[in-house]
Amino acid sequence: MRATVMYGAGDVRIETVPDARVIESTDAVVAVSHACICGSDLWPYKTMEHSDTGRRMGHEAIGVVDAVGADVRTMKVGDLVIIPFAYSDGTCVFCHEALHTSCVRGGFFGVEGMDGAQAEAVRVPQADGTLFVLPVSKDDALMPSLLTLSDVMGTGHHAAVIAKVSPGKTVAVVGDGAVGLCGVIAARRLGAEQIIILGRHADRIALAREFGATNVVSERGDEAVERVRQLTGGYGVHSVLECVGLEQSMLTAISIARPRGAVGRVGVPQGETMAGSQPAFYNNITVGGGPAPVRAYIDELLPDILEGRIEPGKVFDRVVGLDDVPDGYRAMDQRESIKVMVEP
Amino acid sequence: MRATVMYGAGDVRIETVPDARVIESTDAVVAVSHACICGSDLWPYKTMEHSDTGRRMGHEAIGVVDAVGADVRTMKVGDLVIIPFAYSDGTCVFCHEALHTSCVRGGFFGVEGMDGAQAEAVRVPQADGTLFVLPVSKDDALMPSLLTLSDVMGTGHHAAVIAKVSPGKTVAVVGDGAVGLCGVIAARRLGAEQIIILGRHADRIALAREFGATNVVSERGDEAVERVRQLTGGYGVHSVLECVGLEQSMLTAISIARPRGAVGRVGVPQGETMAGSQPAFYNNITVGGGPAPVRAYIDELLPDILEGRIEPGKVFDRVVGLDDVPDGYRAMDQRESIKVMVEP
Numbered sequence: 001m002r003a004t005v006m007y008g009a010g011d012v013r014i015e016t017v018p019d020a021r022v023i024e025s026t027d028a029v030v031a032v033s034h035a036c037i038c039g040s041d042l043w044p045y046k047t048m049e050h051s052d053t054g055r056r057m058g059h060e061a062i063g064v065v066d067a068v069g070a071d072v073r074t075m076k077v078g079d080l081v082i083i084p085f086a087y088s089d090g091t092c093v094f095c096h097e098a099l100h101t102s103c104v105r106g107g108f109f110g111v112e113g114m115d116g117a118q119a120e121a122v123r124v125p126q127a128d129g130t131l132f133v134l135p136v137s138k139d140d141a142l143m144p145s146l147l148t149l150s151d152v153m154g155t156g157h158h159a160a161v162i163a164k165v166s167p168g169k170t171v172a173v174v175g176d177g178a179v180g181l182c183g184v185i186a187a188r189r190l191g192a193e194q195i196i197i198l199g200r201h202a203d204r205i206a207l208a209r210e211f212g213a214t215n216v217v218s219e220r221g222d223e224a225v226e227r228v229r230q231l232t233g234g235y236g237v238h239s240v241l242e243c244v245g246l247e248q249s250m251l252t253a254i255s256i257a258r259p260r261g262a263v264g265r266v267g268v269p270q271g272e273t274m275a276g277s278q279p280a281f282y283n284n285i286t287v288g289g290g291p292a293p294v295r296a297y298i299d300e301l302l303p304d305i306l307e308g309r310i311e312p313g314k315v316f317d318r319v320v321g322l323d324d325v326p327d328g329y330r331a332m333d334q335r336e337s338i339k340v341m342v343e344p
Numbered sequence: 345m346r347a348t349v350m351y352g353a354g355d356v357r358i359e360t361v362p363d364a365r366v367i368e369s370t371d372a373v374v375a376v377s378h379a380c381i382c383g384s385d386l387w388p389y390k391t392m393e394h395s396d397t398g399r400r401m402g403h404e405a406i407g408v409v410d411a412v413g414a415d416v417r418t419m420k421v422g423d424l425v426i427i428p429f430a431y432s433d434g435t436c437v438f439c440h441e442a443l444h445t446s447c448v449r450g451g452f453f454g455v456e457g458m459d460g461a462q463a464e465a466v467r468v469p470q471a472d473g474t475l476f477v478l479p480v481s482k483d484d485a486l487m488p489s490l491l492t493l494s495d496v497m498g499t500g501h502h503a504a505v506i507a508k509v510s511p512g513k514t515v516a517v518v519g520d521g522a523v524g525l526c527g528v529i530a531a532r533r534l535g536a537e538q539i540i541i542l543g544r545h546a547d548r549i550a551l552a553r554e555f556g557a558t559n560v561v562s563e564r565g566d567e568a569v570e571r572v573r574q575l576t577g578g579y580g581v582h583s584v585l586e587c588v589g590l591e592q593s594m595l596t597a598i599s600i601a602r603p604r605g606a607v608g609r610v611g612v613p614q615g616e617t618m619a620g621s622q623p624a625f626y627n628n629i630t631v632g633g634g635p636a637p638v639r640a641y642i643d644e645l646l647p648d649i650l651e652g653r654i655e656p657g658k659v660f661d662r663v664v665g666l667d668d669v670p671d672g673y674r675a676m677d678q679r680e681s682i683k684v685m686v687e688p
Binding site: 093094097099101102162235259260262265268269271272273274275276277278280281282283284285286287288289290291293 | 437438441443445446506579603604606609612613615616617618619620621622624625626627628629630631632633634635637
C-alpha cells in the first residue's frame, strides 16, 4: 500500500510500504477514505532531523473497515468509521473518566512503530474502543465536517471546555489555524457572549467571523494584550483557548486572561518550560489542557454536525490525492492553505 | 510606634516609626494583639538587596480596632478583628467573585508604602471590606488558630480548593511548612481519602500526621515521584497542593499528579517560567492557584475553628514579643521553628 513518510524537515515522500494488517485480535484495518494534514504535522516539517527509516505521518481520518481481529465486537467489515488521533481501549480507568488520550493501553497514530493516516490504510489497535461507526455513507456531503471529529473540532472543543467557556462568558482564541477556528465554533456553541480571535491571516479571520468571532485582534505581544483589555473593560477575558503552543503565544494567553480566568491550551508546547508563571500566579489564572480526548467528544458534537448547526468542515480549503500530500504540507506551511484534506 | 523593618537579607530591625493613623475615610487603625512570621517573609530574608529606607514586614494579624475613618460602617473602636494579608473593598467585581486578592482597590500589607503587621499597629485601607470582626475576646484560647485565618489556613484551603480536593480523592501536599500543614487540614476537611505529605522535618511530619496525613514521602525529585506512584497504584494523585514555590517543587507537583489531575499552587513562584510544561500538557493536568482570597474563606472556616473541629493554630511552636522578631526570622529560616507567633 502507499503511505506518507517524513524523513526530515521539508522531506515528505509517498512510498510503497507493507500492507496494513491485523496483528492483535483487537485490531481492525481501515481503508482510508478521507484524511488530512494537521498543524501539528508542521512542527516536524519545520524541525525534524534526518531519519534513515522515516516516520509515518497522519493521525486524522475517516475510512471503511476492511478487516477485523477475532475479538473485535462493535463493528464489521464495510462500516464507515472515524479514526480519532489516539487509540484507546474504552475500558480502562482513564477512558471511563473520558480521558481517552491517557488510556493505559492506548497510544497515538503517526509515531514510531505505528501506521499513519495519510495512507491508503491504517492498522487500528483497540478497534472497539477507538473507532466510532458513522451512520452515513462515505459520499455524504458532511464528510469534511465529520472528518474534523478525528481531531481539530474535538481539540477546539477541549480547549473551550478546559477554559470553562459557558453562557455569557468573554473568550479569546489565540491562533487562527484550523484548531483555533474550531475553537471559535466551540466557544459559540457553548454560549460565549464575546469571542475575540487573535490572528492576522485574512482568509482565516473571515472564516473566524463566519464561525462566530465578534472581534479580531491582529496585533501581537504587548499590543495584542492591550487591545484585548480595551475590548473587555480593562480586565481581560474569562476564557482563553491557546491553539498555537509557542512560548510567546502562551504568555499572551495568560496576559489576556482576567483574574480567576482559565486558559485551555491545546497547542502542542514546543518548550520545556511555560512562560507567564508569575502573572498566572498573581492573577489566580488556571492553565489546563493537553491532547484532546476527541473520542469522548464525538457523542456530543456529532448531532450538531449531522443536523447542520456547526460546519467545521469549512476549515478545509484544499483537497489533494495521496501523491500531492507533499505539496499539501508546503501549502499549509506557507499559509496558502488553512487545512488540507487528503483523499487517498 | 514600634514596627519591624527589613533592610536587606538577614537584616531585620525593630524600630520606632510614625504612628499608624487614619488617612482615608475608609481606613481603620488596628492595634495588633497577635501577628506572625510567614514562610514568604523568608524569601526576602534570604535574598533582599540592601535598602536604605527598608521595608515594613508582616501581613497576618489579629488586633483591636483603635480608630476608624468617617466612612467606616461595619465595625467600631474596641472590636477584635482579623486582618487578612490583602486589603480589599468587598464591593468590586472581583470581590463579588470571591477573589479579594484581585480587588481593584485592593493591595497587600508589608509592601512599599504600606504598614506591616509585625508592629504595634497597622493602618488598614478599605476597612469595611478587609476586616472581619471576631465574636470572641483577644484572650480566647483559640487565638492561634483564629490567627491562621489571616493567611496560612486560608492559603492551604485555597490550594485544596484549586486542586479540586473532594471526598474520596487522593491528595499530595508538597512542602511541610505551615501552609503545607494547613493544606493537610484542608484536604482532610474536604474529604480526601489519602493524604501524602512530601517533607523531611520530623517535627513537621509529626504534626502533618496529627492533622490527617496518611503517608509521608521524605525522598526528593525522581525518587519522590516514584514513591508517590507506588502509593497510588502507579498513576499519581488526583490533587496536588504545591506549598513551596520553587522550580523543583513545581516539577515534582506536576510529576506526581495523575492524568487529568489538578495542582493548586500557593507557594509564591520564585522563577519567571514554570517547569513541567510538557508533562503537564501530555497528562492534561490543570495548574491553578495564586494569592489566596483568605477574606472570602473566613466564613467557611471560622465555625470549624470555633467548634474545635480543626486546630491550625498548632503550627505555632514559638511565641515572641516584638523585640525578638529578628530572632524569630532566624529560627524559622534555620528550621528551628515551624511558625513564630508575635505578641507585640
